[in-house]
Amino acid sequence: MSTDSKISKLFSTIDDLKPSFIDRLSKAVSIKSVSGDETLRPEVFKMATFLKDELIKLDATDVQLKDLGIQPPPVSISNLPLPPIVLAKFGNDPQKKTLLIYGHADVQPAQIEDGWNSDPFTLVVDEENDKLIGRGSTDDKGPVMGWLNVIEAHKKLGIALPVNLICCFEGMEESGSLGLDQLIKDEAKGYFKNTNDVCISDNYWLGTKKPVLTYGLRGCNYYQIIVKGPGADLHSGIFGGCIAEPMTDLIQIMSTLVDNKGNILIPGIKEMVAPVTETEEKLYEEIEFDVDELNAASGSKTSLFSSKKDILMHRWRYPSLSLHGIEGAFSGSGAKTVIPSKVIGKFSIRTVPNIDSNKLTKLVIEFVNRKFKELNSLNECKCELIHDGDYWVSDPFNKSFRAASKATKKVWGVEPDFTREGGSIPITLTFENELKSNVLLLPMGKGDDGAHSINEKLNISNYIQGTKTLCAYLHYYGESE
């Protein structure tokens, strides 16, 4: 049977199985696997068991719940176990390529009081508006169920999977993927041996009309500036005007980092950014996006740019610096007349090719130290990196991307846009580096799904067509040279 006729049969079976696929997602959504809520940890475990049972029903082999030990501090509940990572294999044919698929089964917190129109943990099937509404519908239970759906369709038809699959589904993604980095390192030559490529379905289309494939992510270096003076918080009536106030120093320094048009004022950073190539420039032209979509997403008319290209380039391929807040200062409502004794300013820089993380940190710290020295202050100041995660850019024309592009065309009738994202998925780099393989980001949901918001949804069509896309991708990837 040709690939095309296999795909035809599979697509038709996927359509037939739609009610049971929705039922599968419905069951998954009903489990309150909020990784950030320690009291709900048993639900995250329940979710792992649910996945394990589904995988076994689908004839997976070597299904494991990988114990990750106790959650490191800070935790409220002591001896809190981390949820296990669910591992499973389908096929072990040395003639076939081996694809690792990753997803997460934990979700963001959700309560109806937040403003949901329905119980967040009861999947609402709204055929009229083409929506599946519920926490995790699009992030990331929908895509994970999508993979299971693909396997079920093959099983039902007795069609062999075109690749060996290794499943890696975690339960702490919304809480920093604790333990996953180490597991990938540990299993690079073990469970994950022979992995040729990695496919992650945990992001979204840029807009709502056109499917995309994602080939780049910005990195993120997070810094803090600690300014301390008095031994304890002081009363501004007694000490105001007589002593050097740490807040005044900190605000002065923070005001020198970035201007309000988004220009980073720390010298030497711009110079590290890779120049725009002609090929890259062309990619922007074809992408469907405009300033109205940015304004709709931000709920305001605060876009710094009006052209599509400027917006996307500043989101994807230029660095940015955001001031997040100040720890130790007064942050409540009302009026408190305190002189905080120690204040910690927080900011982060989104990084892009070819910004070297270490060099960036050196530039930032030197700049802050110089600015503080210029203040000639009696307080003490220290600037430090809290954490960094490198940027990631892949070749959007490699084997895996070509297969995904062909699958998208097959299902949606259009070539996908090739996009990057402004945020980071740190695990992408770990997979790439540790498994020496390429990663493809193949999203299922739309840009307006509201992943971390109230009334999170996945369009029914995206769920079913997305399942087909994953399915076709496997076949095109499997047969690629």
Add this chain to the structure above:
Amino acid sequence: MSTDSKISKLFSTIDDLKPSFIDRLSKAVSIKSVSGDETLRPEVFKMATFLKDELIKLDATDVQLKDLGIQPPPVSISNLPLPPIVLAKFGNDPQKKTLLIYGHADVQPAQIEDGWNSDPFTLVVDEENDKLIGRGSTDDKGPVMGWLNVIEAHKKLGIALPVNLICCFEGMEESGSLGLDQLIKDEAKGYFKNTNDVCISDNYWLGTKKPVLTYGLRGCNYYQIIVKGPGADLHSGIFGGCIAEPMTDLIQIMSTLVDNKGNILIPGIKEMVAPVTETEEKLYEEIEFDVDELNAASGSKTSLFSSKKDILMHRWRYPSLSLHGIEGAFSGSGAKTVIPSKVIGKFSIRTVPNIDSNKLTKLVIEFVNRKFKELNSLNECKCELIHDGDYWVSDPFNKSFRAASKATKKVWGVEPDFTREGGSIPITLTFENELKSNVLLLPMGKGDDGAHSINEKLNISNYIQGTKTLCAYLHYYGESE
């Protein structure tokens, strides 16, 4: 009997009654009358009843517990009653002057876990170190008991009080004196009719060696700058670099308000400050204070000035501007990559003669608006006054101050220093304005008592000598022309 022989007898009786005076303070301290802790409200009521019973035992007339109704929001416990204000009178002789004495019987929160060396609500009598240790010992139960002690000594000796006394003891001072302003207005021509002068004993010596009388307080105008842009908090990965971030605007504006040497950068304020007179200049020279005391109090070497006069003038008679914090920004520990959608910068300006509060507010708002306009931002900005309290300065050579000065000399053997304070006691102005009378601030405790800190203390000698000072003050004030 001459005034001096009366005072001699009274002093000797005060010495005799020392054990029972300490016992009185001990009972007062044992009541956990923390006004800021709603769950302890019954204890604040118990404290009012304790005062009422003591006053009745001392033959007070017209003792009243003035009901102030329900505490206005924000409160956690609904229908929470405000503690009553305790009113009492001693004497009603039209030949005598009428003095209103004010104090508060509520205290700051305290828990042994905060670092106390002993239970904060069990008065420790440490004769060796001359200390009475416990929450409220110096702020303000000690001084309030001091007044009761004075009355008891008179009663014991059968000596008539030299003035008519009106007692006004509140239970919400540490929580903004809720209800007191209105009560003073309501009773100005009622219970408080005929008041000639007011004496408040609720502050401290400047240092630890020399008694002081306080004739001035700075005012406080508290402002907020609201900058808002996006409809909701945004992810800095997705939006960083593309939209105008409210935090960037706010930090820019806050950095223009004050420099890190304490100079207010808003034009027009300096010009309103009253010039230093020769008389005032001389007052500073005699005051016992130096930079080491400021450094000890701040727990650091961050004093902006090295000379006594510079420090005291900047604490007492020049305005200052403190940046307190930002509401709405990230304020926790760790790293959160948020772009806050709405941030509220908080700052206050301590005011002094002859800064006009309304004119100041106009200058501040105009300045902030101009600075925001210069930013040419896409966000919205609004600056507003949250609350103001005027400065207060009295004539340190009026009848009441002269009597207090003479009393201090009599008890302590030295002329008191004439001081101001950098903070504000808003009720001072209300008494002065509503009762058309002069207010004297006559402190009992020392500068190192730690009023709002752990291990709050009142020296035993200050308690007893302070009681004598209040006593002698009454007689010198009573006989003054």
